[in-house]
Amino acid sequence: MAQLKHMVDKIRSKNAGPFWITIDIFCRQDGSFDEVEKCVTPDVIAPLYSVDPEDILRFELRDLDVIKLSFPRPNIQGTRQDRDMHGAGFAHLLEEIECGSKPD
């Protein structure tokens, strides 16, 4: 097991308009895609961001070694409850999840 951040080049979270967050996971070009793909399922992501698994869109862009996750913001951008105007901090929660198979 390793933290996801050690398995990828970069994880970026951004607003996709005021109502959505989108997270781009840039896997290593030498091949962490398959392991990361198994790890970042809607069932893992949903509790992390307190969203309904059915609202999570996931795209696998194998040519780019990218897995993309999009979901409605837990708090709409700029509301009193929102803490992160640009959605920058969402990436860190994902970076810190444990991922991958246990070593033999």
Place this chain on the structure above:
Amino acid sequence: MIKVLIPSGALGLKYDRGALANGLAANPDIIAIDGGSTDSGPSYLGQGISKYSRASTKAEWRDLMIARAQIDVPLLIGSAGTCGADSAVDWLLEITRELASELDQSLTVAVLKSGQPAARVKSALGGDQITPLAPKVPIDAPLIDDCTNIVALAGAEQIQAALDTGADIVIAGRTTDTAVIAALPLARGCHAGAAWHGAKIGECGALATTNPNAGTIMITFDAQGFTVTPMADEGQATPRSVSAHMLYENSNPFVLYEPGGHLNVEGATYVAKGRSTHVTGSVWVPNDTYTVKLEGARRVGFQTVSLTLVRDPRYVAHVEQWLALIRDDILEPVQEDDFVVEFRLIGQNATLGDLETRSIGAGEIGVMTIVTANEQSRATEIAKLLNPALLHYPLTPDEPMPTFAFPFSPAEIERGAHYEFCLNHVITLDDPMEAFALEVIEI
């Protein structure tokens, strides 16, 4: 072939002057730049003002006005003044007038306004011409009346109407990020899928290249596709850097909704050509009905903020308990429903709140107290009421009086009005121009 020169991702974001000069030397048909975004939050639309300073906006707009005069092609900006509200368009028009005078330029300026009177939106709501997007947010007539600004995002049709006036400069209110780039190639019969796809790739300037800070790129549109070429001396537009830009600030990397239809890039092919990348295979799918997206912001209160710095290790360890005591003792007795107090713990979970999974264990905690109330004076009154406790409140009744650090005097910072985005809807139009106002001005 149509060449669109994009100086940078937004006016005010800076660009490499050498790259812009290279772009001008490459004979573009138009200079197009985006002026706005919702990315910095609802306050700019709520107030109808720009995020960027007037001085930096004027300095960059001056360069672009000089560039336009050098090569005599139209200069086009969309989403003027960050939010693209009518007042922000007027602000940029005033800057343009000042610059025209300073630079001794005589200009025809087409001004496209996107502001929506509440009456129009309410009438459309009554006529079943407003459709929610996901996630659904509620809409009714009082909410529409509450908005301080509503804008509709213009598409290629409205920009084309502005260009058709023959203006030297087009200043447009809120538009989609892509419409300012796609409008001319679409009007000249370039491939529709390529026009929208190239526009999406180009909307952040050189971000789609390996030298993102240079700003300036050229997108060349042809009958089958488009080519992305960096204008800086360094850097490349690679198939990877170009295709990866479809990810950026976009919930779906293959589909992009625009007024009148949507773009699908699932079948796109990216081929390197020297420092450029040529893209084909993008598809434009027209809709039966013509819709434009609405954005609205309304004032929901006023805020006053204070910052208390807790360095005492015992108080750092028990900060939540300490704040609960203050809430019970000081706030509970006076709590009414016209104000809300929130304590955010900087150093613990200020970014993520309840979603935070780590125990960060900081050496000090910043307590950001945010009071939201119906009036500014009420918010400040509550913040002041809390001040003695945040300065001196003891964890236990029998200990010597503690004192905490305050970085400012006065301790309270009035933040002014708090705005929220409140529309996530499209409006159906019979004629693309019916919700937009186009005016031609000689300056």
